[in-house]
Amino acid sequence: MTHRPGFRALDKDLGRIGHAEVAQMHAFRPVWRLGLAVLALVGGLLMVMALSGAAPGMLAIGAGLVVAAWLGVAIGANDVANSLGPAVGAGAIGLLPGLALVAVAGVAGAVLAGGAVSARLAGGIVQLAPLAEGGRAPMMMVAALIGAAVWITLATGIGLPVSTSHSIVGGIAGAGAVALGLSAVAWGTLAIIASVWMVTPVVAGGLAGGLLILLRLKVVEAPDRAGAALLWLPLLVGLMAALFSAYVVVLLDLGPLAACAAAAPTGAAALWLTRRSVLRELARHPRKPSTKSLLRPALVMSVLILGFAHGANDVGNIAGPLSVVLRGQGMSTAIGVVPVLVLAGGGLAIATGTLLFGRRLVHMVGSGITKLNAGRAFCVSLATAVTVLGASALGLPVSTTHVAVGGIFGVGFAREWLDRRRGSRSEALPADETRRRILVRRSHVVTITAAWLVTLPITASLGALACLLVLWVTGV
Structure with missing residues (x-):
């Protein structure tokens, strides 16, 4: 069997990511038009309030809910391919069940x-304690939401893929600087968040590369591939299920004993189901089992975990600012505490975007990221999920897409290392091919870096301008 050099696979995988970003731009057009309508509606609300003298607090709630709902739909529509695309492309799950x-x-x-x-x-980027008794905190967060929405709408209109997480962080910083002054902005926290945006793709790359090496050495290149698959794949999926169930129980504050009690049967059930799936595939193709079919349970599990991670991290873009808006009207009292209903509402907005627009996007990406090799897709998905969940546990907003690109790099470099280890590349690459590889990879690194370098100052400026406008109209 001809062995494909790892560097070509990496370049193709990076090309698929680029194809996915282009497809997102086209699939997002209906949401983009909705965004224009939302911005027009919010502008109209501001004008009506200015002319009628309506209560600023009620306007803040109305405008905040409208913009936050649109951002939630945009998040769900944009990022569904990250969670679902590889598994659908590998045939592990159908499109409609996957969206659900x-x-x-x-x-x-x-x-x-x-x-x-x-x-x-809600309270870590701008110190809100001095604003608790005043009316500027809700207006500041409405302005931050508007600034982020304006930038996402404009960027989508010109075909520039940007991160909602990056946009809302910049919007809050800019609006907070205007509402309370530069001293109220937690510059140290901003620096930590910005550095995490650069570190998380590297972490995901390391995890994805390590997982790929494990699969290649223990399963793909094992002398008895069938026996290795029957041993390692059920163990891997069972461990994933056990750890994830324990993590969920810990989130529910039920204690370590409950976590262990949940992990044991969940892991055992996942192990048994995966073993049955592997046995069926080995019975159908005893000589050359399909890697895609063998990894089907693992891919479905990765969809579940990555979808959970996506909701855990991206809901903050909606729920954080909105909780401050509601607190201004006495609907939420504790600073830095986000009500469960606000979290649920944000999650439902994201789910709405996934269900309404996700099918269109996954179809359009069908010849791109969804055709990612099943083994590499699993490694990237699981590494992305673990990295995003870790960031969520630390309260740090990150870009799921940028983390996934880091995973793509990780599996590519791991393949190259494995190729060199087994001596499959006996000839050095031509000089022009080496230069091309460097340029392709550099372009993706530059894209990731530029995304947050450009988005932060632009959304901060837009948030500041929106805050000036809102404060002027409301007279707060």
């Missing part, structure tokens, strides 16, 4: 694990 699974997992992640990121965005 991602939507439900996202809501669960938002409610159970979204509080830390939401609290960070």
